[in-house]
Amino acid sequence: MRSIDYFDKQAGLTPDRTVLIAGDTRYNYAEMSALSHRLAGAMRADGLEHQAPVAILSPNHGAVVTTLLGLWRAGAVWIPVNARNALDANIDYLAYVRAQWLFYHSSHAEEAREIQRRVPSIRRLICLDAAENGNPSLDQFMLPPGAPSAPDLGDPTGNLDEVTAIIATGGTTGRAKGVRVMNRSWGTMLETIGALMPADHPVFLATAPLTHAAGPFTMAGIAMGATVVVLPTFDAGEVMRAIQQHRATHMFLPPTAMYTMLAHPEVRAFDYSSLRYFLLAGSAVSPDKLRQAVDVFGPSLCQSYGQTECHLVATWLPPETVAAAARGDHPERLASCGRATYSVRVEIMDDDGELLPPGEVGEIVARGGIVGGGYFELPEATAETWAHGWHHTGDVGRRDDDGYFYIVDRKKDMIVTGGFNVFSAEVEAAIMELPEVAEAAVIGVPDEKWGEAVAALVALLPGATLSADAIKAHCKARLGSVKAPKAVHFRDSIPRTPVGKPDKKAMRAEFWAGAGRNVN
Incomplete structure (x- = not known):
């Protein structure tokens, strides 16, 4: 169906229910x-x-x-x-x-x-x-x-082949491409979210930008008959107050915003008992920070994985699984983005287009109703992304025997050092285990001996102290000497793209300027 059809359905069922609260x-x-x-x-x-x-x-x-x-x-x-x-x-x-x-x-x-x-x-x-x-x-x-x-x-099928939106990809590696979001894929996403996150009289708190993932998430709430509370911007204290004031049941934030909330001095001063689904999406989550968040915010933390091209909920890690993992039942699942949702098939593929068995590392590919309609007026880019009959995410991952997916890295973020492949996300996760660390990003930098060396950019929590040697030693103990960073650069904050993701392109530019390329 069209987005307006989902709204009209709820308006007919609950005309007197509040749909929007925004200031006054x-x-x-x-x-x-x-x-x-x-x-x-x-x-x-x-x-x-x-x-x-x-x-x-x-x-x-x-x-x-x-x-x-x-x-x-x-x-x-x-x-x-x-x-x-x-x-x-x-x-x-x-x-x-x-x-x-x-x-x-x-x-x-x-x-x-x-x-x-x-x-x-x-x-x-x-x-x-x-x-x-x-x-x-x-x-x-x-x-x-x-x-x-x-x-x-409207038409009898819900105008399935018409376009709901044309949403820009991040554009960090070149000109942004416009993803054609179809009524069929948008509707599948809304219905999938509704099935995964049911609640009586839901209250959705919208504090992340509506121009990004918070927009689709908010519209999924309206399709469920929710009250949507719009905050003008993300402010950790205001968000925590709003959860308590409005008895919010659903909220989406990128992981870095959740980290900011955890570091807030008044984080334990509010009542979060209304929260049913505190959804984290958009980038990988530190397992250690996720465990802390369950302790603070209760058994509401959940994760999904998707893209602009493959809308928001290709995989799903529900609150009960996260809470169990935080208690020690399959703790490794704190690093997972969950299992494939009903509306999509998700697999791991090698460079030759062959699907891989559990345990093997390859590119995450998807096929199903939440995959959009390709790129606006870019048929060659669409064909490349849809090679071998699957949507290619550009993310590297693996699947375990129980169907849980683990994102290892972005293909372009792989560091080749001395002939060994190092996935930056694995090193970032190790650094984020340290309680003093607020943010971390790992990149490859030019090195005469190794070609590329593993380097970490680290932002500490306010008032925290931690040495570069301590970070290196921790990573060496956890990952071995090859994957441990050879250099640690402390920063006040990690550079981010306009949609809030770590800007690896900008980080590399500092170290690769004049090299002519970003590999050695």
Whole structure:
């Protein structure tokens, strides 16, 4: 089905239930339904083409949710714009997907004007929160209350082959590619999340950027009839207070945000008993930090693995498995991203396209309903990613005899030192076992003897002290001398991409400048 169909289903069942809380803004499902009809009607009256790309540039804000539902009701395609990206990168991406409309928050007014100037396909700008520079506010643009409902554009199959969104990949290794998220793959993702994380009267806390994984996760909540509480940004103290205040049941955060919460001096001062699912996704999780989080936040910690191309929940590690592992029952599963979900088949493949048995290391590949529709107008890139009849993730991993997957590394993050392959994620996990460490990233740096040497960039917790020799000794004891870092560089923080992932490209640039390539 379409995203708006899932919303309409819940609006019909529970019209009086609160759907959105954002600051002083509060709407129930019936009120939000009326708003989405008023916005969709206004967009169509203004000449919106069916499946037109419509961009949203905003920090987390309640109007983002309203706009999403309205544009989907109007038959448009969502183009999320990462407000943390460089302006030139966003302009390049919007020109590539030929965005026609731009909804923006007033805090990004200057960027909106530059986008309008440099993206020739943009024909309409609407400011979400206030009239600005001759552009109407969202409230001004909508049809007036009592206007006729927008037409129903659905078909008997739920418009399976239409596009829900075109979402940018990270773009850390080149120009961002747009992933075609189809109604069929989006719907499969929503239904999978609903089946994996059921709850009566769910309350979803949205604090990570809605332009990234928090957006799909939030829409899965609405498909479940949830109340969505939107926080403007991630602040560890505010998030902890909001969990207690709103009795949140579901929350998504990247692991680094969870680490920040664990390090907060008041982390044990709040009541987290309402939490059923504290979902960690987006990057690997330190098993030691995960064990600590279960102790603090209760048996709600869970993990999923997926990608923009293979939406969010290819694998699933449920709270009960995490809690059992934290108690010592199969503790190795704290390092797992879980088992394949019902909607997808996940396997391990070698470089020749052969599927590998349990225990063997190879590329993680997937096939099934949550795999999107390839890259927008990039058939060669799509064909390469879909080689051998599978979606190739670019992640290296293994599967155990019980079906649990373990991510070993990104293919491009493998370090070849003295002829030995070292997976950076394995070394990072060892460093993160040290209680003084807040963040760690491991890269290969040029070395005359070994070709590449293992180097660690480490950020310590506030007030903590730890020597480079202590880190090296710990890793040598845990992993052996080949995998132990030859150098440790302390940093205030680890460089991150605009979507919050460790920016290995930027880290390598510091050490490989002038080398002409990033391998030796």
